[in-house]
Amino acid sequence: MFRGFHNSLRLLFVVRTLARFDALFLLDTLEKAPLHVKLLRLILPLFAIGAPSHQHLRKGERLAGALQALGPSFIKLGQALSVRSDLLGEEIAQDLGNLRDKLPPFPYEKAKETVERELERPLNEVFVSFDEKPIAAASIAQVHYAEVEDSIPAPTEENPDAVCTERRKVAVKILRPDIEEAFQTDLRLFFWISGLAERFQPNFKRLRLTKIVEILEQSVELEMDLRMEAAAAAEMAENFEGDPEFSVPEIDWQRTAKRVMTQSRIDGISLSNRDEIIEAGHDMQALSAVVIRVFLKQVLRDGFFHADMHHGNLFITDDGKLVAVDFGIMGRMDRQTRLFMAEMLFAFLVGDYRRAAEVHFEAGYVPPHKSLDAFTQACRSIGEPILGKSVDEISLGRLLVQLFQTTETFEMETQPQLLLLQKTMVTAEGVAQSMNAKVNFWEVAHPTVEEWMLENMGPEAKAAQIVKDGLGFLNKLPDLVTKTDRLLTLIEERESQKDQKTDPADGPMQREVSAGFYLVTGVTAGAVLMYLLTAVLH
Incomplete structure (x- = not known):
């Protein structure tokens, strides 16, 4: 009972913040909401009197602003909802997709205290230099530049035990103080709200909101331990060892702990700086194709993919190699799911809509009592408009909307294991399109998907x-x-x-x-x- 009371107070604060940003339109979708919720919807705007008006902004922009004001947990929730076009509409989902973890940095003293506590040594013994001002501050952590000095053997005939020192540039990621408690409080609230939504809005049961919150909880739990992020980076580095197109920063395990992670510093240009990339002479068309190929290799070949591949997490080096950072959110797919995804994608690529429909039935994603012929027709309605067109002529976001509408028609439940994949696919599309507006996602994907299928599904x-x-x-x-x-x-x-x-x-x-x-x-x-x-x- 006390937990329910606490959640109610927290919810009241959340809804009041939504009211200040004029983002209460979500409550209007609750067709069977209880009377007190409907009354609350009418009263809460009164609390926003005197607050700056946000009416000139789109609904999605107002919602994104409110979630950012509510803190890191709600920013993560907004990012998770950004792939649910079926729930919020395409425009709102796109605005939430632009939500970035930009928060004021926490004090240098707190960062220093965390490093010394986690690594059990004074800061000046761990790093020969440490920039007090962070280069980036996100919802969960912030990053500082630093330098380390390592002793390496340099034997000579006169002195076989001689050593020399080597200085390296590194980036140090540090968790925000008390971030775990803040997330746990809000996650309890999310579970409570998702339960209420599924209770008062029967259509939401198919969307499995509680399961989505569970995935968010698992993701956050991994992000709260930077050793897990370091392990993910090391695993992906192994997967792409020797790859000419993609690489991962090297982890400094001696300077990594639960709340501190040290890695080699990237000497490259962020993909968010398009003009700078062009000035450096990089081939934008080739770079857009690399983004798509790297994404497909991660998903199909490895079943382990970077689930936050936005511009700020991708860099291009002088030799044209793509480098990724921030491995806090990762996705995994078992072999069976990858086989399903590859065969379904290939069927769409070659226009075999009957096979695309059959794969859905074989995977159990479509209830067996539904018509295979009708679902084949639905697959054709999705595939035909996109084949042979460049990304600037189609939108994966719009495609997902149509796909979600089809899933509702055929009583298909949301597949939680595919949510991160959907989000990452839309993000990868956006990155590739920003490099080359005329890139054909399907044309680039075709050879990679076909090669993987021959290796994994051939005789x-x-x-x-x-x-x-x-x-x-x-x-x-x-x-x-x-x-x-x-x-x-x-x-x-x-x-x-x-x-x-x-x-x-x-x-x-x-x-x-x-x-x-x-x-x-x-x-x-x-x-x-x-x-x-x-x-x-x-």
């Missing part, structure tokens, strides 16, 4: 998977035989105890035990033979 790949499954079964076989033998021994012992009281001779139980033994043995031998034969043939 050789399927045969290799069968062999892999067979070898896995063979590894488990000794344990299976042992357990089967123990089970049969136990059954025989129990039958033997019964035999002392009765004379079963060739009774039913003995025949069942024998039959069971031969059945298990036969199935096992057959399975082994099948896998061995498959391995030989392929």
Whole structure:
């Protein structure tokens, strides 16, 4: 009860802030809202009397301003909602997509205190120089430039143990003080609100708002531990080792802890500085294609992708290589989901709408009682307008709106595991388009998707998977035989105890035990033979 009262007070503050920004239009969508909510909708604008007017702004801009004023948790919520065009409309979703984590920095003294506490050493012992003014301040952390000095072996004939020092430029990311408590308070509120929304707006159940908040909670939990972000950066660096188009800053693990992360400094131009990139002589058309290819490699090849690929997190080096930073929000996709996404995307790319529809049914995304022919027609209505057109002629955001409308018609539930992918796809499209307005997303994507499908869905790949499954079964076989033998021994012992009281001779139980033994043995031998034969043939 106390939690409900606390959430109510917090909600009152939130709604009052929305009223100040004239962003209460969200309450108008609650068709079955209780009477007291409707009354609150009429009264709350009175609290905004005297506040600056925001009427000249679009709805999405007013909502984005209110969420930014409410703090980091609500900024993250706005970013999550930016992919829900079906819920808020395309224009509002686009405005929320422009929401950036720009907040006043916290004091240098707090940053110094955090570094020394986390690394258990004075700041001047960890870094030979440390800029007091941060270069960036976001909702969760801020970044300072610094320099470190490492000792490296430099043996000589006279002194085999000689060492020399090497100075490196680094960037140090530091979490905001007490950020964890602020997020936990607001996450509890988000769960409470999502529950109310699904209760009073039955149509919202299909959107699975509570599940979205759960994903937000998991994402925030990972972002609160910078060691997890460092591990994500290191994993992606391994995935792209030796790649000529993309790289990741090197993590300095000796200067990284839960609330502090140190990495090599990027010597490049932010993709947000388009004019500067052009002046440096970079090929904008080639760069836009690189953004798309890198995104598809992360999603399809690795199943592990940077889920915040906006301009501010991407840089271009002098040699034309794309470099990403800020690995706090990452997405993962299992192999089965990647296979589904690749086949569905390829079906759209080649105009095979029947197969695109079949894949949705096979994945269980469309209820089986729905018409395959009708869904094929719906897929065609989505795919035909975009094939062969450049990004400036189409909008993935608008495409997603139509796709979401189709999902409602065919009673398809929101797939939470795809939310980050949808958000990242729209972001990657925007980045690529800013580099080259005429880029054809599908034309660039086609070779990458086709190559991955041949490697993972062709005959050789399927045969290799069968062999892999067979070898896995063979590894488990000794344990299976042992357990089967123990089970049969136990059954025989129990039958033997019964035999002392009765004379079963060739009774039913003995025949069942024998039959069971031969059945298990036969199935096992057959399975082994099948896998061995498959391995030989392929």
